[in-house]
Amino acid sequence: MIDQATIDRILDAAQIVDVVSEFVTLRRRGVNYIGLCPFHNEKTPSFSVSPSKGLCKCFSCGKGGNVVHFIMEHEQLSYYEALKWLAKKYNIEIKERELTEEEKQAHSLRESLFVVNQFAxxxxxxxxxxxxxGQRIGMTYLRGRGFRDDIIKKFQLGYSTDSHDALAKEAIRKGYKEDFLVKTGLCYRKDDGSLRDRFWGRVIFPVHTLSGKVVAFGGRVLSAQTKNVQMKYVNSPESEIYHKSRELYGIYFAKQAIVRQDRCFLVEGYTDVISMHQSGIENVVASSGTALTSEQIRMIHRFTNNITVLYDGDGAGIKASIRGIDMLLEEGMNIKVCLLPDGDDPDSFARKHNATDYQAYINEHEVDFIRFKTNLLMEEAGKDPIKRASLISSIVRSISVIPDAIVRSVYIRECSQLLQMEEKILVEATAKLIEQARENKFKEQQRQKLRQQRTDMNAQRQESPALPSSAETSTAPAYTEGNFPPPTEVPVLDESVIPAEAYMPPTDSILPPQNEGNIPEVPDSYQSYIPTEGNEKKLFYAKEEELVRMLIRYGEKVACYEETEDGETVPRTVIDLIDSDLKADNIRFHDALHRRILEEAIRHEQDTGFSAERYFITHPEAEISQLAANLVSDRYQLSKYHSKAQKIITDEERLYELIPRLLLDFKLSIVEEELAQILRSLADPNIANDPQRCMEMMQRYKELHETQSLMAQKAGDRVILKL
Structure with a gap:
C-alpha cells in the first residue's frame, strides 16, 4: 500500500494537462483545454480538461475525473497502479510494504498478463x-535488412531459438504460472498437456500499447527455415489484454511526431514502420497486415485529423487502399493516398531513400481520395456504361459517409467535374444514401434496445424470482397524490413494494472497513417505498445529487450563522447544515453512496485542514472518487477577462441562501415521490388484500403528509444571517 503522504506528493506533482496530452491532442479554449474524447467515438471535441481544478470530463459520454481516474480508465489500471504510473512519470519514490501472498494472488488478470509479456x-x-x-541468425537477419543497432534496440526486437519450449521452461523456472503463459498466447498446450512455445525459431516484434506496455508479439520465420513452416508471420492470439483490431503497431513511438507534424502515415507491416523510422519519418503506424478497423482509425484521430495511406503499388495494395477509404471518411479524417512505385513497399522504398527524398516523393504523388478512386475506377471501367454507373455509385457511396456537409458538397462538385455529370444528380443520390444509412442506424438501435430490454428482464427474473413475469405485468399510468385510479383501472407495480432496505447490500459493504475515531458505527436503517434502482431521471434524485455536489465542493465552508434561542450566533458549515436539517425531518439521502459520502464528511469535518473536495476526489475507493470528480466538473468556466469585466457572484458567496433552498427542494421532492409510490402500491391487489400491510402503508402516508406540512413552517423558524 502507498502511504497518504506519498499519494499527496504524486497528486501535487501530476499536471493533468501534461498527462492527458500524452494521449489526446488538446487545444486551449478560454481557461480550459478541449480535445477528442479518448473513451468513445466522436468527431466534435467534447473532452474538457481544467488545469485549475485538475479535472477532465467528456460532456458526451460522461467519463473523466482527476488525473488518477484518467490513467485508470485509459490504461485499465487499478487505483494504486495508476498512482505508480504517475510516480514513475514524475520521478517520485514510492515506499510501500511487502504484499502478502493473498494480495499477490488478488492482482488482476490483466496486470498479470502484462507482467508475463514484459518478461517475454x-x-x-x-x-x-x-x-x-541470436547473434548468428537473428541479429544477422536484422542487420541484413538494413536495420541499425539503435533502431533494433528502440523497437525492442528480439529472437527466439529453434527450441520448441525454451521460453516456457525459463518462465516456469522463474515462477510464472503456466495459465498466464497460455492466456497471453506465448505458449499453447499440446494434446499431452505439455507447453509449446508459439514463436520458436523467429525474429520477434513486440507490439506496444499507447502507453508503452507490451501487449502482444509478432514473429517472423527466417528464410532458411521456411521449408516446413506454412506461415511467414505468427501473431499473438486475442486475449484479455490484446485485441488486434484496437492496436496499431508503432503508435507508442509515433504519437509525439504525429502531434508535432499534425499528420500520420499509415502502412501495412512491422518492417515498414521500422524502416521509415530509420529513414527519419517517425509519424508512421501500421495496421499489422489486417484490414483497417474503426478502433484503429479513432486512435489516430486522437492525435491528428490528417492521414496519408501508403501502400504497395501492386494490385493488392491498391485494393487495400480502397477498402479503408470509406472508414476513414466516416470518421471525419482528411485523407490522402499515395501509391509507391510498382515493386516497392514502404520498407524497401525507405531503404533506398532518405527522409527528405521520401517526403518529397509523398508530397508530389499523394492525391485526395476522390481523384484517386475516380482515376483508378475509370481506368477499369473504360467505355462500358454499366461499369461507369457502378463506378459512380461507388464514389457517391464514399462521399455519403462524410459527416461534414460542407466537405461533402466540395467533393460532390469535384466529382461532378471529373465524371462530367450534373451536380444535381450526384446531390440527390448522396442524399438518398444518407437517409438510407440513418434509417438503418435507427433500426439497429431499436433492435439493440429491444435485446437489452430482454436481457435486463431475464436478469431481473433470475435475481428476483418472486417478482411477476412479463406476462403478469403491464404498463400502468403514474398516479400522484390526489390522483387515484378509477375502480376499473388497477395499476401493476413496476417494482416490488418491499422497502428499499431489502434491495441494499449488507451494511458492512457500504460502511468503511474500519471505524475511524471513537464514533460508534450505526447500521444503515434507511427505509423507503421508493425503489432503490432506476431513479436517475426522477426530480428528487437530481435535487439530491445537487446537494451532494455542494457537500463535496463546499462541505467545510461556513454557509451561514444561526442565531440560537440564547441569542448566540453560531457558525454552520455546509456539512453540519445538511446533516442537521435532514435529521430534523427524519429524511435521508435515498442513494446509498450519497449517504456514505455524508457520513464520511461528518466524521472528518473536524480534522485539521480537512477539505471535502480534495478528500473525496482522492478517495481510495474508485466509486466515490469518480462520483466526486464528476460532480465538481464544470463544462464551462468564465475566463479571467470576463471575470474582471463584470463581478460574478459565485455559489460559495451565496451558500447562506443556496443550501437551505436546495434542502427544502430536495425534501419536498422526495416526500412527493414516496407519496406517489405509496399510492401506486396501494392500488396493487396483493397489497389491498393484506390488511396489515395496507395499514402500515397508510400510516406511512399519513406521516409523510405531516412532514410535508411542517417543512414550510420549519423553513420560517430559522434566522439566517448573511456572512
Missing part, C-alpha cells in the same frame, strides 16, 4: 544479444 520481451531481447544463435 526481455527474454527475447536477451536471446538476440547474448545467445550464439
Amino acid at each position: 520481451a526481455e527474454y527475447f531481447q536477451d536471446i538476440l544479444y547474448n545467445n550464439i544463435d
Whole structure:
C-alpha cells in the first residue's frame, strides 16, 4: 500500500494537462483545454480538461475525473497502479510494504498478463544479444535488412531459438504460472498437456500499447527455415489484454511526431514502420497486415485529423487502399493516398531513400481520395456504361459517409467535374444514401434496445424470482397524490413494494472497513417505498445529487450563522447544515453512496485542514472518487477577462441562501415521490388484500403528509444571517 503522504506528493506533482496530452491532442479554449474524447467515438471535441481544478470530463459520454481516474480508465489500471504510473512519470519514490501472498494472488488478470509479456520481451531481447544463435541468425537477419543497432534496440526486437519450449521452461523456472503463459498466447498446450512455445525459431516484434506496455508479439520465420513452416508471420492470439483490431503497431513511438507534424502515415507491416523510422519519418503506424478497423482509425484521430495511406503499388495494395477509404471518411479524417512505385513497399522504398527524398516523393504523388478512386475506377471501367454507373455509385457511396456537409458538397462538385455529370444528380443520390444509412442506424438501435430490454428482464427474473413475469405485468399510468385510479383501472407495480432496505447490500459493504475515531458505527436503517434502482431521471434524485455536489465542493465552508434561542450566533458549515436539517425531518439521502459520502464528511469535518473536495476526489475507493470528480466538473468556466469585466457572484458567496433552498427542494421532492409510490402500491391487489400491510402503508402516508406540512413552517423558524 502507498502511504497518504506519498499519494499527496504524486497528486501535487501530476499536471493533468501534461498527462492527458500524452494521449489526446488538446487545444486551449478560454481557461480550459478541449480535445477528442479518448473513451468513445466522436468527431466534435467534447473532452474538457481544467488545469485549475485538475479535472477532465467528456460532456458526451460522461467519463473523466482527476488525473488518477484518467490513467485508470485509459490504461485499465487499478487505483494504486495508476498512482505508480504517475510516480514513475514524475520521478517520485514510492515506499510501500511487502504484499502478502493473498494480495499477490488478488492482482488482476490483466496486470498479470502484462507482467508475463514484459518478461517475454526481455527474454527475447536477451536471446538476440547474448545467445550464439541470436547473434548468428537473428541479429544477422536484422542487420541484413538494413536495420541499425539503435533502431533494433528502440523497437525492442528480439529472437527466439529453434527450441520448441525454451521460453516456457525459463518462465516456469522463474515462477510464472503456466495459465498466464497460455492466456497471453506465448505458449499453447499440446494434446499431452505439455507447453509449446508459439514463436520458436523467429525474429520477434513486440507490439506496444499507447502507453508503452507490451501487449502482444509478432514473429517472423527466417528464410532458411521456411521449408516446413506454412506461415511467414505468427501473431499473438486475442486475449484479455490484446485485441488486434484496437492496436496499431508503432503508435507508442509515433504519437509525439504525429502531434508535432499534425499528420500520420499509415502502412501495412512491422518492417515498414521500422524502416521509415530509420529513414527519419517517425509519424508512421501500421495496421499489422489486417484490414483497417474503426478502433484503429479513432486512435489516430486522437492525435491528428490528417492521414496519408501508403501502400504497395501492386494490385493488392491498391485494393487495400480502397477498402479503408470509406472508414476513414466516416470518421471525419482528411485523407490522402499515395501509391509507391510498382515493386516497392514502404520498407524497401525507405531503404533506398532518405527522409527528405521520401517526403518529397509523398508530397508530389499523394492525391485526395476522390481523384484517386475516380482515376483508378475509370481506368477499369473504360467505355462500358454499366461499369461507369457502378463506378459512380461507388464514389457517391464514399462521399455519403462524410459527416461534414460542407466537405461533402466540395467533393460532390469535384466529382461532378471529373465524371462530367450534373451536380444535381450526384446531390440527390448522396442524399438518398444518407437517409438510407440513418434509417438503418435507427433500426439497429431499436433492435439493440429491444435485446437489452430482454436481457435486463431475464436478469431481473433470475435475481428476483418472486417478482411477476412479463406476462403478469403491464404498463400502468403514474398516479400522484390526489390522483387515484378509477375502480376499473388497477395499476401493476413496476417494482416490488418491499422497502428499499431489502434491495441494499449488507451494511458492512457500504460502511468503511474500519471505524475511524471513537464514533460508534450505526447500521444503515434507511427505509423507503421508493425503489432503490432506476431513479436517475426522477426530480428528487437530481435535487439530491445537487446537494451532494455542494457537500463535496463546499462541505467545510461556513454557509451561514444561526442565531440560537440564547441569542448566540453560531457558525454552520455546509456539512453540519445538511446533516442537521435532514435529521430534523427524519429524511435521508435515498442513494446509498450519497449517504456514505455524508457520513464520511461528518466524521472528518473536524480534522485539521480537512477539505471535502480534495478528500473525496482522492478517495481510495474508485466509486466515490469518480462520483466526486464528476460532480465538481464544470463544462464551462468564465475566463479571467470576463471575470474582471463584470463581478460574478459565485455559489460559495451565496451558500447562506443556496443550501437551505436546495434542502427544502430536495425534501419536498422526495416526500412527493414516496407519496406517489405509496399510492401506486396501494392500488396493487396483493397489497389491498393484506390488511396489515395496507395499514402500515397508510400510516406511512399519513406521516409523510405531516412532514410535508411542517417543512414550510420549519423553513420560517430559522434566522439566517448573511456572512
